Amino acid sequence: MNVRRRGSAAVLAAAAVIGAAAAPAVAADPSPSASASRPAALFGTGDPQFDGVWRQSFALLAQDTVGVIPSPKAVEWLTGQQCANGSFAPFRADPAKACDAKTMVDTNQTAAAVQALWAVGGHGDVVEDALDWLKSVQNKDGGWGYSPGGPSDANSTSLVIGALTATDTDPTKVTKDGKSPYDALLTFALPCSKDDGAFAFQPDKDGKLLPNADATAAGVLGSLGKGLVTGPGKKAAAATCADEPDRAQAAANGAAYLAGAVAEDGHLKSALGGSPDQPDYGNTADAVVALAAQGGADQAAEPLAWLEKNAAKWAKESGPSAYAQLIFAAHATGTDPRDFGGTDLVEGLNATGPAPQGAKASDSATASDQAADENENDDSGFGVWWFVGVCLVFGIGIGFLLSGRNKKRQP
Template structure:
């Protein structure tokens, strides 16, 4: 994922699905700047990615069953405009949004997914979904800005918002076109040679589709009807086959074709490469994390093993420099592959993410995902001779029996 930028020049330079790093140089400090709102994660300028990085953070925390800080959630809900849309960042939310407020579909769709996962904000989610539906294009898709031409990334992230909230994308139509109709127009046909099966961000000025790895990762998730958070898929053979389905594949086949393109792209070095004009090619950590999610969602965790291993070995410095969205991307990649984010290449991504903003309130009441280390730490806290095992022995002596075991089991659940 690449950072969202407001300028036309930046939008032309990169695809706009995701926020791995802010538009300005990231402050590597793990704590939020005093000049920024207390509920916001990260210390870098939020002008271009505030809502996006906050949304990814809340989603990442939800994958490990954490209850986010109330002030963090309140910050996000407070960014919404009266019409339901979100801008990347509103410094003064006491002023109502107007025609100059640069709202966008990507920030809005990400906020929908995050607030739905957190729960308890149905009115905010409903208003945001209504706005997204109101700015759907005639081809069935969405552009970054309302009224702008549809692109693969924006259409995919809105599909994710729809499916995350239980809305069937095929039921959201404009002029008889569905979001999937629009998305498939960005899939390169199998006759395209090296780029076969990939997704383009948009057609170029000549109407030609050019393979784009960022758009492909987004397009795979969109074609599968998946959001930013996904589980490992079960598609046999996904991610390593050639292009199939001809020039008009089904959306499931388009997802498989896109995954196959990504698998080829990471086969040699284990990572995707950025190739911005005038710059030497460099490993693209954010898009590689996206590729891991897409490959795992389409073909299972084993299909993402190589780029995942590369991230575990190499992404630590990038995440520290880039901030909360980068940590969140890695956590979402870990979640998509069934990997423990608390032991990701020797790093505790959850701890590092939480250190960039307000501490979460705890774990969800239904959480049973305690790690071995957590259990060990809790056991160490009970040094009293009247500890749990002594108590068990006494209770057995007095014949409490099964009733004790039931209450003890409840007592040991993660709060």
């Protein structure tokens, strides 16, 4: 695969872009006021130290998904964050300074940036270098951990699978010691038990696999070979109990587990240890994407309805990544993101960063039209599930920053 060029059909595997033609750019690109800790081209108002690349990647990918042409400055900022070896860290305050052993690069930031930059197009060299780096740090079991060389986990492995499939790279051909990413991912699927169908993030300190809704949403999408953005899937077969499920069984079982987890309240609950139970908006949005991708929009109807009713305030308070997650959930179910329970998610997202350049000519397509197109052409999809799990396991509050540059970047 030559990722230096985007497909002529202009249908991004990860972002399901509808149509290639673009409308003329709108006038100015006014950027919000910046500070030393937050560049003007960056989405969101918080300190980007831990989530710069991540939120930028999500914002750009979400804009592309709904037919918005992002600000060139926002894209350039993301590409400029890349290290010379192709990897991405959460945030580099001085991109001109070479990355070194102290630069906290990781697989999650890099995989998210790959999907966003492939979606917007025109940055094949950046994408290719990032993919080469991801392949270079693949573990012997075929998977990836959050940090290069760290033990594989379901979330990171699934996110990299999404980056591979988004760029038309076959994960079965990306192997280490004869093991593919799918081989690694299926080791986190729980055997038949009362929690049948769930995925674990990683084995615990005693080597046990414990069910984790975050990891399960990731595992479903990874098993399906989806990236961060996907449309509604076709109605799938029912879950079946198998001690060593194949990919299709693992996806069906994981979806069944998620459906059970949201059945009582319509949402997932916070997984933060020691805190009282509270709605987990982000993981619920990820569950919606996973459920819809595996079994169609109807399977995600209950948690989707809950998000439409309750998530607007959360998105406004949480910023670009939250708006993007809800846009991904809307896209996966064929729901209009500009009228999501009465909230215009696109307008909300655009307001958190530099003004977009314009809108694609196909932006007039309805959400249902986009969903119908994706049923024929979709080969992507994914969510944010892994973020909380990663931060808990590694004890770092790292988010994900996008990088940008058109030429071979500075190290």
